[in-house]
Amino acid sequence: MxxxxxxxxxxxxxxxxxxxxxxxxxxxxxxxxxxxxxxxxxxxxxxxxxxxxxxxxxxxxxxxxxxxxxxxxxxxxxxxxxxxxxxxxxxxxxxxxxxxxxxxxxxxxxxxxxxxxxxxxxxxxxxxxxxxxxxxxxxxxxxxxxxxxxxxxxxYKGGRFDDILKLILAHYDEVMAVMLPSLREERRQSYSPFLPICPTTGQVLQVPIISRDVEAATITYRDEHTGQLVEVPITGGHCKLQWKADWGMRWRAFDVDYEMSGKDLIDSVKLSSQICRIIGGRPPESFTYELFLDEQGQKISKSKGNGLTIDEWLTYAPDVSLAYYMFQSPRKAKRLYFDVIPRHMDEYLTYLGKFNEQELAQKLDNPIWHIHNGKPPQAESALSFSILLNLASVCNAEDPSILWGFVTRYQPEASPEKLPFLDKLIKHAIAYYHDRVLPDKKYRAPSDLEKVALADLKTRLQSLPAVAAAEEIQTVVYDVGKAHAFPELKAWFSCLYEVLLGQSDGPRMGSFIELYGINETISLIESKL
CATH class of the missing domain: 3.40.50.620 (HUPs)
Incomplete structure (x- = not known):
């Protein structure tokens, strides 16, 4: 074995x-x-x-x-x-x-x-x-x-950085030579890599250093209130470092091998790497990831609050969808807004569905491997998040039991107890529909051409058996679109989404109709005609 x-x-x-x-x-x-x-x-x-x-x-x-x-x-x-x-x-x-x-x-x-x-x-x-x-x-x-x-x-207070802090003090001029060119003229006048902790106020001070004693491991600054010179040790938590110097010092102290950072810190990585080398360290392998963008394509800022919080994401989809979002193309700028959630949830489900059918070499490049450390759960259902979301939309669902009624017709053995992840998806879909879809839902009346096509679709659906599979239904939907004078099939599907569902895009109609029910879809078409 x-x-x-x-x-x-x-x-x-x-x-x-x-x-x-x-x-x-x-x-x-x-x-x-x-x-x-x-x-x-x-x-x-x-x-x-x-x-x-x-x-x-x-x-x-x-x-x-x-x-x-x-x-x-x-x-x-x-x-x-x-x-x-x-x-x-x-x-x-x-x-x-x-x-x-x-x-x-x-x-x-x-x-x-x-x-x-x-x-x-x-x-x-x-x-x-x-x-x-x-x-x-x-x-x-x-x-x-x-x-x-x-x-x-x-x-700092435990003295575990003390030896490296002494190295920074010994190489003070070299560290300053790295940092000063990166600063505005005004900031250069007061900059020091060391930030003394004021003995009287306890504040972290950003003050010029008047003198330093390498052997005693102390620095001296002028108190801005009393004008007196104050000498403090750089050890034992009496000082800390400015963050770029701190970053480089940490890499040396810990001997860090790998660290990621955002695109906005590229220059900081360069400066901290130089400081790390000055004090005898080797900077880690770095990985620069792109920043997140808001709905308008602007950089997300915590102070502006123009992004999506983790709590908001997890209100509308499980954490695996967020992990998948983080896995995908980290070096590309990506929008981080509510409308990306359903797509990333469905792409996760697609990769999960493929996983067990793949050879080991393919599994290693499947995002699912990296999200679940090579041990993913079994896919519970072929139902996508967008299908559940559109089902919630058509039913105007308030309660998960409404959607489960349709699901059990599609999967007779299914139940919330047997398929807990699907139950979680259903609850997320209802929350997303009520908060993110319903407020902007707008139905439109069909045009004359669309009325004829919808009536044709109704007739053809009536000829199908009640248990027709998604592929058979999808073929019928395609054939109707081709049989009428739409400039392109996309216009026919836009009609279905905007007239029947009240939104600009939607699910694969064959799969949706199979889940929703042929008779229910016929009634839905009749209500719009």
Missing amino acids: QALADHLEQELRSLANQAKSWPFEEARRILTRIGHKAPEKGYVLFETGYGPSGLPHIGTFGEVMRTTMVKRAFEILSDIPTRLFCFSDDMDGLRKVPENVPNPELLRQHLNQPLTQVPDPFEQYESFGQHNNAMLRRFLDSFGFEYEFQSSSEW
Whole structure:
């Protein structure tokens, strides 16, 4: 048995080395980086970063999901151990009060203090940073991610960054030479990679450094209120680094092998990489993903609130559809708006339906492999999300039992208990219909040409057996469209969608009619004529 298992593992690894899906391509880059042998630290380290000044968002999910996909791909290609650090920059100063928290006045009194020193406005944890860290961990745990949480405050205050901070101080002029050309003239006058924590106010200060003592590991700045010189250690959490220097320092301290970041951080990656090299480190393999766009094609901004939140997505579809969205074309800018949800849900279902019929080499490039780590659930039904959505639309469904009535006619043995994922899809479809479709639903009257074609369709459907299959029904729908003087078949299907369903696009009509019922469809046509 062991020999067979070893053989299967070798076959899987061999095929994975040829796989074209991007997580395997990234995993092979990491293997090349380390020369196909374990680094000195004994494992390959993946990192994702998080700024806990606000609650976790859909970008956080995307970065951890994609990094996890690469990590899993690497684990197929190699037996070298792996770790994933989710790092929270919770020692950063609170620069502004978020709009979506209670007790904003409480936070306003603690501006510029480290997030782990700011009181929790929710009154659940010792600090605002700890509250948001707990939210992040709960958020990641809910998706089953395997990671190790790392707190910036704990690393700085525990002295675990001290040796690397001393290297930054020793190479202060070189770090400044990297950073100053990237700054505006005004910012250059006050910039320092070190941000002292004020001994009296506890604030994270952005002040010019007057002098530094490498041997004593201290820096001196001028207090802007008293004018006096203040000397503070750079160790033990008395200082933190500006974030680009912090990023490069972290790569050196942890010996990070792989980290992703958005297109907007390309220049930051370059600067942090230079700083990492200055202090004797090797920057990680980087992966730049494109940014999300809103309904109008504009870049999504947390401050503008013009995007889609993870809670909104999960209101209308299961989390696997969001994982599929994150897998697809990460280097291409993509719209992140409500109307992309049904399509991505259906594409996920299509790939899931194909999975068990594929050869192993094909499975490795199927998104389903990366979403479920090679162990996907069984497809429960051939029904698509868009079919259920349009069924909810035609029935004006309020209750899942209405849709289940049609489903059990299509699949007699089906039930919510036996097919829980389908039941979840039905509930999501009803929610999406009521919130996103119904408010914009507009039926139109058929033209004279369309009336004749619809009457013809009604007659031909009446001649079909009540249990006619989707393909047979689809052929009838096509034949009707071809038999009448439509400029193109697309115009005929637009008629069906706009007249019968009250929307600009819709499902494959043969499948929809099979599920909805031939007699019900005939009645629907009669009501529009």
